[in-house]
Amino acid sequence: MGKDAMVPATMRVRRRIQETADTFTLELEPDAGTFVFEPGQFNQLYVFGVGEVPISISGDAARPSVLVHTIRDVGTVTHALSKLRKGDTVGVRGPYGRGWPMEEARGKDVILAAGGIGLAPLRPSIRHVLANRDDYERVVIFYGARTPEDMLYPKELIKWRSRLDAKVSVTVDRADRSWHGNVGVITQLVSAARTNPSNTIAMVCGPEIMMHYMQIHLARLGVPDEAIFVSMERNMKCAIGRCGHCQYGGDFICRDGPVFAFSEIARRFRVRAL
């Protein structure tokens, strides 16, 4: 490591897309021309003078010429990020962390389940699976959002749904009459997965409570904890296992995660405030 890992590279905003009322996507031009990452990894994004936040990479790993992050405007830094426009400069450190088990999933049925903004960290792996469809057996995508208006990437969801080689089910917590789809929690979709539980890899990303119930339902289907992968979230400041903030038991989420096999964290997952 010649360069100080705490000093960010600078990249220009290439495009900004408003996804939902509070969520937007920034496309950045990699300073080095390309930015190579693995699905499930994240970057630290810095806004000049405001601060830095960890944001998962939500673009296409097969298209490294553009670096994509989908961000929800929930705090000071993400709000400042939301104000950036084409040509503005962003600080970027990364990619960091251990991503989704794409290799391990080869030759298996794959369940990809996302809740809310959890679709953003999972999208690179969905795109990878769909682009390399022959490497996988049955592919099932579950997505749950609060309302139809909160759904991320609706056009892409329609594209995925139109494929005959993937099952895509979407549900919302509440909707008005114009919504003709499922209403209810995401776990009610799980029984329709029809994968071979002993040959399935599940990748689950959403709020902890969603991952908690998904694990219960997947376990009921017979998917073992070793084959259920979840993406955990804690306060990440340095992203290199040095600042101590993202500790989760004996793991640093930034270094040892954010993706974990459920079996790795089963003993502590349901301990409160850990």
Place this chain on the structure above:
Amino acid sequence: MLQHAESVTLQAGLFAQLLDVLKNDGYRLIGPRVRNGAVVYDDIANVNDLPRGISDEQSPGRYRIASSGSDRMFDYVVGPTSWKRFLYPPRRKLWEATRDDRGAWQPEPAADECQATAFIGVRACEISAIRILDRVLNESAYPDSAYAKRRRATFILAVGCAVPAATCFCTSVGGGPSPEADFDIALTELGTGDSHRFVLRAGSETGRGALRRLTDHLSLKPTALQATSEADQRAVDEQVRRSVGQITAVPAMGRAREILGASLRSDHWETVADRCLSCANCTMACPTCFCVDVEDVTDLTGTHAERWQQWDSCFTLSHSYLHGGSVRKTTASRYRQWLTHKLDTWHDQFGTSGCVGCGRCITWCPAGIDIRDELATLDSEVSEEAKAT
């Protein structure tokens, strides 16, 4: 024979010469001195700054210095400062950037000056703590170059503990009162008055060099520095034995991992939280706690931004901040995080415990919370549960 001696005995009156040798070698001297009623580590000019005739009394939530009535210099134990302060400064600029008219900016790593520094009077537990910091900050995939630079520029003059405090428990966490390795020179203070002397032992090539220069320095006074006699060696051994005997064993420390691993859901954390003020004193005084936060600042024009790193503590609410609120909202969860990290999960992360038994967290806790007692309580809970099932 003096040139080849592994260990030499120096008359106490000539201790100043050793500091002179280090100064002449270009080292900034940082050592113990009395300030605000405590022995702290800070710059020292010469031997007169050392806490001669000072001892300390320590117990949970209590620290007092006292006059020992002797001319000895190292009869205190450890105070509120640790060497972490000098190797891993409480506040450090990481980088800065200036934004041009078109909104573009480029971060520049902050200049980081560091001077060759001799730490005077490093205890065995503190050497263990520095080794742990090496592990955490240096021996990782992303070494902290600022730490590495300071560490390389450090000379360690270690000292054996003659009078352990009531809060010491190094012997229960794999250590002891006598420095065994990872020092440049280790000294043992023997006797008082006319027989007041130091036994010096080199532990590195740098240390041997310093001892050689001391020998040259004192060559006109052959009796001032002599190869350590068998009697003196016996006196050193006896002092170590006596110190070890004065340190109370904490049997639960050896089982800390099992105890804490089985205590995540214990109600006892709430009991501790009734006393814990969540003040973060323990983490600031701890020689191994390494959590740091970053602060982003700008000047008034908004065109110049800086990023600073500063010590943080798992006892603050912001430490576990996530959108939607902190993960560890209660003091109970924060105390659990601290103790469990220190004694259990540190092993998972760095292959070693995070505790060296220096007792600072006990002494400097304003509520007098004693991790030895808390661990013992959890231990009895766990063993009772085991009996019940």
